Amino acid sequence: MLTFIFKRIFEAIPTLLILITVSFFLMHSAPGSPFSSERSLPPEVLANINAKYHLDEPVINQFFYYLGGILQGDLGPSFRYKDFTINELVAQSLPVSAEIGIWSFIIAVVIGVSCGIYAALRQNSLVDYFVMAFANIGIVLPNFVLAPLCILFFSIYLKWLPAGGWNDGAWPYLVMPVIAMSTSYIAQIARITRGSMIETMHSNFIRTARAKGLPAYRIILQHALRPTMLPVISYLGPAFVGIITGSVIVDVYFGTGGIGQHFINGALNRDYSMVMGVTILVGSLTILFNAVVDILYAVIDPKIRY
């Protein structure tokens, strides 16, 4: 297992390097610059700004400056939020998205897996149809519709919850972002769990267990649950990264100050270092959680060994 972990770390370095290189040059090849605006700057003013950010140097030099910075843990200054570095912005916004994300993840897994198993065990019953209908609605209902609907209902009509803000994660501020964030994940997890459970329940070892006269709860908990979870876990790895790195919709509608909106706004503003920062962050987390998924596989499935 240790060898496996070291191997994954060793593989991660070239993967990240390729990711950084491709993203850097793609970003720099986009038309416009961080400082192009409707009010175009006099050339002498623009020259001073470009010099300050090394943008007057060849792109290859900028790339090596950037790599040098990363090696020292410095993601560079933000071109858009000039008073802040990317490190500061990530440090401020990632915990917000992570908190919303972790709650959403826990809720999505608990509700999604429970609903999926329940529906699978009552396949083609009313409950099954209800769960699947909910799952399909959850998948097709985009959160840019769900978020304003939540605000309209809970904040404007019922006046139960604040329409936005974060206030250090006080619970009333968490509820709606978590609903908006988790709904589609609940739906996806319920669908995958249901499909996997149905497949497992039809397999030979379950038939054997039934033939031996084991009670239903033991068949499910001891024998069916583990193999059912395998496809769910391979979905959860990348889903976890997606959920804790936030959503632009949640950030924009609920004004939480999370990291989600930096993905889109970074690209639109040509905030090169912001785009690179979030790319590296998501890239690293994806590699990390894929490795975690692989390890969990080995724990759950005795056939898999590293």
Add this chain to the structure above:
Amino acid sequence: MNLKKTLLASALLSVAFGAVQTQAADVPAGVKLADVQELVRGGGAEPATLDPQKVEGTPGSHRTRELFEGLYNLDGDGNLTPGVATSYTTNADNTVYTFNLRKDAKWSNGEPVTAHDFVFGFQRAVDPVTASAYAWYVEIPSIVNASKIINSKADVKSLGVKAVNDYTFEVTLERPVPYFVKMTSHQTLFPAPRKTIEKYGDEWVKPGNMVSNGAYKLDSWIVNEKMEMVRNDQYWNNDKTVINKVTFLPLENDSADLKRYEAGEVDITWNLPSDHFKRLKKESPNEVIITPQLGTYYYQFNTQVEPYNNPAVRKALSFAINRDVITKYVTGVGEQPAYSFTPSIVNGFDPETPAYATMTQKEREAEAKKLLQSAGYDKNNPLTFNLLYNTNDGHKRIAIAIASMWKKTLGVEVTLENQEWKTYLETKKAGDFQVARAGWIGDYNEASTMLDLLTSTHGNNDGKYSNTEYDRLLNEAKTMQNPASNYNKAEEIAINQDMAVAPIYTYVTKRMKKPYVGGYQPNPEDNIYTRDMYIIAH
């Protein structure tokens, strides 16, 4: 009255005026104030910076105006009101301005605001090390050596500013610029706290480090969540301030802004979504505030490519736009149809109505057909082109409406082309367009803020319109005490004669404001100060 006397009179007038009029919350008798004086404002996009010398964009200006104060302020009508300066005098040829500063102006750490802070602020704005995107703002009034310093051809200390003593600040201009004092209300020319900036470097604007001289001081800033400011008890006019705390929420999305307002979490929105205008106007007519803004929405012609180098084609396209339909049915929140480039609300200049504006739309359309035919185009040989705009639903609706007007009246075949913001800017800059959507909001309340845009060498003249006489008139206007006649001639040339651009409508600011917020003073430049406001008991 000769020039000198006029200048002296105007200077004395401002001094006298300033002595009685200051900006502060003016609570009418009988109004009962709420116990909690806290205001939450929708603040538009998160500003790039709070450093006054570096701020760009209105969201940043709104916030820095709360935190800092320059020599003078502008009231709702664009008139000067005293800030740190109480009066000023000028020399005979109007090139040396001497400002007398109040002795009770203090930074939030209790230290006095002196002429040295203004010297440092002005120098920072042009210093290449600061790399301010607004450095050009100091070039406009032609402060001595500003351009040379920005170009790294002179030392920053050679800038034409001087602290005669702690409370006398002197600015020397290379040529007389009549509107210079008005320009001092802009944040680029605010004072800067040298000790704090030298101590913290770029970090000086962070909460805990920042020292400011406005009615409020920075308390906290969580990017994309909120910025909180509390009353600065060192502010010279603090006794007249009523609101104790102001919070700006960075709500770039109009719909999110409105939802927070409707949920009672925002007292004044930044904007309001046009789609909701009719509903809001019906449900809460007293809360919808529409104010004409100093800015024009227009279509730009690339005058370097055929056939848009032909004024007849430009005029035909402009005449065929039914501006009443656009403002009434497409934008529909009180925008005014624009026929001249400078909005009529600009201070000190009332543009003459151009001839084509006095015609009926039918007459304009008939004339448009004739003009386009004279250029060799008709329904059998239609003019075809791409209309470029930046991706946005509002721009799209306007483009569809205008394209159909052109098609119906002139048989013109238009392909709509939308591009993401920065790509669109780059395309326009490269001159790779035929007709493009554009808009311009004035930087200061004077007609040159609009008209300069069409001079040959202006960096934002993307259509590359060029007319020597126009350039001469605008250049001459810079040193004239009353340049209105030049501005009228310039409008006549650029619009009535050449139709360099097709003005479509004058912008408006549109906001929702709770009825319990008093003292809100809307104005064309959107200079809104929380220190003027108060919360009525409700």
